[in-house]
Amino acid sequence: KISIMENNKKMEVFGNLTKYDMVVAIDEKVLPGSLVFDSLNPFPGYYHETPTNVKPIYLYLVLDKQYPLEEVLRATQNIEKEYKWNFDAGKGYMRIGSEFLNVIRVRHLPE
Numbered sequence: 001k002i003s004i005m006e007n008n009k010k011m012e013v014f015g016n017l018t019k020y021d022m023v024v025a026i027d028e029k030v031l032p033g034s035l036v037f038d039s040l041n042p043f044p045g046y047y048h049e050t051p052t053n054v055k056p057i058y059l060y061l062v063l064d065k066q067y068p069l070e071e072v073l074r075a076t077q078n079i080e081k082e083y084k085w086n087f088d089a090g091k092g093y094m095r096i097g098s099e100f101l102n103v104i105r106v107r108h109l110p111e
Contacts, residue, residue: 036059058105060092085109090104
């Protein structure tokens with residue numbers, strides 16, 4: 001007899017990395033007054049030199065302040081539950097010139 005705990009093989013791991021991306025601000029399908037960036041070429045040299053897919057791989061949603069990781073995780077879970085979406089979101093920081101921005105990096109958003 002196998003217990004439910006033994007069947008649960010999911011493990012969440014948190015890490016940290018520094019990445020340099022070229023980003024561009026987008027203004028389509030975003031709330032007025034918000035700031036959202038699209039990563040133009042998140043994996044240079046890994047994919048084809050000429051992108052054929054215009055769908056963003058990563059979106060960066062700029063926040064008004066820094067939020068604790070737990071709040072970001074809970075908000076992501078609540079959005080997934082409410083809208084029945086499955087996507088990835090992670091807390092991050094972005095520096096553009098001397099400007100330091102708190103962001104949420106989003107991947108795999110439904111269309």
